Amino acid sequence: MTELLASRRVSVIRDGKTILEDVSLSIGEKDFITIIGPNGAGKSMLLKCMMGFYAPSEGEVVRRAGLKIGYVPQRLVADHTVPISVRRFLTLRKKAPKAVLQKVAQETGIEEILQQPIHVLSGGELQRVLLARALLDDPDILVLDEPAQNLDVTGQLAFYKLIEKIYAERDVSILMVSHDLHLVMSSTREVVCLFHHICCHGEPNMVTRDPEFISLFGNDMARLMAVYNHSHDHDHTHDHEEEGHFHDHGDAQDHRHDHPRVGESHDG
Numbered sequence: 354m355t356e357l358l359a360s361r362r363v364s365v366i367r368d369g370k371t372i373l374e375d376v377s378l379s380i381g382e383k384d385f386i387t388i389i390g391p392n393g394a395g396k397s398m399l400l401k402c403m404m405g406f407y408a409p410s411e412g413e414v415v416r417r418a419g420l421k422i423g424y425v426p427q428r429l430v431a432d433h434t435v436p437i438s439v440r441r442f443l444t445l446r447k448k449a450p451k452a453v454l455q456k457v458a459q460e461t462g463i464e465e466i467l468q469q470p471i472h473v474l475s476g477g478e479l480q481r482v483l484l485a486r487a488l489l490d491d492p493d494i495l496v497l498d499e500p501a502q503n504l505d506v507t508g509q510l511a512f513y514k515l516i517e518k519i520y521a522e523r524d525v526s527i528l529m530v531s532h533d534l535h536l537v538m539s540s541t542r543e544v545v546c547l548f549h550h551i552c553c554h555g556e557p558n559m560v561t562r563d564p565e566f567i568s569l570f571g572n573d574m575a576r577l578m579a580v581y582n583h584s585h586d587h588d589h590t591h592d593h594e595e596e597g598h599f600h601d602h603g604d605a606q607d608h609r610h611d612h613p614r615v616g617e618s619h620d621g
């Protein structure tokens with residue numbers, strides 16, 4: 354596997370607080386990695402370090418020479434006082450050839466709204482515009498930070514379907530933070546469960562049986578994943594979790610500690 358981007362033993366300490374601790378993560382060609390974890394776990398910080406927005410306190414981030422990264426943030430706060438069209442917004446940072454803009458607009462389904470002022474768009478339309486912007490430069494990796502967080506369920510489904518289509522049709526790797534793992538289970542090759550450090554990682558159906566995953570997300574989430582996995586893969590094996598069979602995930606099992614469940618507050 355050709356490595357495109359990697360964090361090696363990255364730690365981030367800010368104001369005396371450990372935000373990331375010893376995080377090693379490698380993204381290769383055609384990878385689809387979904388990062389999950391509770392609020393404040395350091396997921397966005399990890400993405401920002403990997404994109405070079407923040408320097409780690411310890412460890413390093415390595416990128417293949419000439420690597421192109423396309424970034425899709427959680428949302429765009431459109432400024433009502435500066436009414437610019439979608440087309441103008443897309444070419445603000447860098448001019449794109451007309452044919453490329455047209456192709457990406459078609460791919461993301463925003464052809465009809467290219468002339469519209471950006472501040473009148475719906476949440477779903479805005480996210481597609483942000484996705485289009487990230488694709489304009491033909492990136493090697495798409496980095497998405499909870500891209501469907503502000504959409505309703507129908508919007509989320511549509512957006513993740515679009516991501517999966519882009520992943521299937523393009524030569525691109527995906528690194529995404531998402532709370533909606535059940536919606537991207539079928540494409541996700543590797544799930545990374547982060548709570549400042551990597552608690553567990555692996556294929557989605559393996560991770561959901563991991564005690565660390567269950568401690569963070571609870572059994573309900575693990576069962577929800579199992580249901581989705583079942584319907585996607587038609588895997589008719591019975592639920593080993595009930596029997597207490599878990600996979601070995603190396604040294605992460607050596608440390609036992611209590612995690613806050615998702616939705617519970619914590620001080621980091």
Ligand SMILES: Nc1ncnc2c1ncn2[C@@H]1O[C@H](COP(=O)(O)OP(=O)(O)OP(=O)(O)O)[C@@H](O)[C@H]1O
Pocket residue numbers: 367368372390391392393394395396397398399621
């Ligand atoms: N530049 C910074 N300086 C100091 N602390 C920061 C900085 N950026 C983030 N933090 C802190 O690091 C912790 C992790 O933040 P981060 O945004 O990475 O979490 P997250 O896992 O993405 O959370 P959420 O799911 O809520 O988006 C938080 O406590 C946050 O306040």
